Amino acid sequence: MDTNILWKERFQNHVKMMSRYLRLMFNDHLAFALIFFVAAGAYFYQEWLSGVPDTFPVDWVLAIVLGMLLAHSPVRTFFKEADTVFLLAVENKMKPYIRNGVFYSLVIQGYWLAIFLFVFTPLYLKIYSGLDAKFLFVILGFLIGLKVINLLAVWFLEKTRDRKIQYLDVVVRFVINAIAVFMLVNQEVVFTLITIGFLLALVYLNYWNVHQKYSLPWDQLIEKEEARLQLFYRLANLSTDVPDLKRKPKKRHGLVRLVKKPIKFDQSNTYIYLYFITFIRSGDYFGMYLRLIGLTIFFIFWIPLFWGKMIFAMLFLFVTGFQFITIYNHHKTIDWVQLYPVSEQIRKKAVHQLIFLLMLIKVGMLSVLFVFATDIVGAVIYAGVGLAFTLFFENFYVKSRLNRMG
Known part of the structure; x- marks a missing residue:
């Protein structure tokens, strides 16, 4: 089995489904309301910036918000219920498939990181008035690198069924990511690299203590994938009828x-x-x-x-x-x-x-x-x-x- 071909087929089906529902969701007055909301929000955000004091803790705001976005790093797999039968036998050949899933997750989640960084940029540049705007590209590059590390840490820990370990991992990674972002926005590059070192050590521990010892928990991965799909269906159902929605x-x-x-x-x-x-x-x-x-x-x-x-x-x-x-x-x-x-x-x-x-x-x-x-x-x-x-x-x-x- 060529798992690259399997990934392409499932990715194409996913894109078709998303595009179909997104057209229905934004094909009504809701699209106009969202455009108006963004335009009005941008205007009042600019008005609010004019009165922001220089002591505003923008570094802590960025650290908390971006830290949460970095800590939340699920890997999309597009696994289905039948995979417990048909893919179980080729689990050792799934590396290209998983690699594609990590890359897809990086693109989507990296996009949201860039959006939030863009939203906070005017506030950041106002507080740090003497900062060169080009430094923002350095921040974005570091954020993408941190996102890659977090995605690997999450995937290496997916094989454990111990929820307490997974919750602890999220908390630890949030703290490390928040500290890294705080140091980064304050231009403390050396301390940022030291903090990233701690995050890499966590990835190493997840790999050797969990990923190397256990096989894929197919039922758990399928359940998570189904939950993400149902979340999108619930959002789409607010604007159009979704026959595949499972209501609980x-x-x-x-x-x-x-x-x-x-x-x-x-x-x-x-x-x-x-x-x-x-x-x-x-x-x-x-x-x-x-x-x-x-x-x-x-x-x-x-x-x-x-x-x-x-x-x-x-x-x-x-x-x-x-x-x-x-x-x-x-x-x-x-x-x-x-x-x-x-x-x-x-x-x-x-x-x-x-x-x-x-x-x-x-x-x-x-x-x-x-x-x-x-x-x-x-x-x-x-x-x-x-x-x-x-x-x-x-x-x-x-x-x-x-x-x-x-």
């Missing part, structure tokens, strides 16, 4: 009882009950809702100008309503839902009520926080605009989308 509901008994209590036991509330419980028990919807609220709170306190706070608050309010329209098709593949003796209009009405309630709760919460972020007048303005936008969005945009989906 959460129990959340307390929240379920709280939601069920005001719902009357009546046929007209069939879909209200279904969709409200689906929202609570699904990690995709409930978790996304909390994250969107958290991001909105961060921006209304971080952005200095009132109209900037309003723009971001309204943008995230739109995203909140937009993301949860897909709950309409959440049970599309379950046949028994289609057997409900309830009209389609009641089903659509339940989605309308859920989205309206979620947006209304968010407007209410943020109106209170606007009092602290601005003043009472600002809170009243946001509450009025937010309520008007919610009514317009729910009565026109959601209605048209559901008609197209149904």
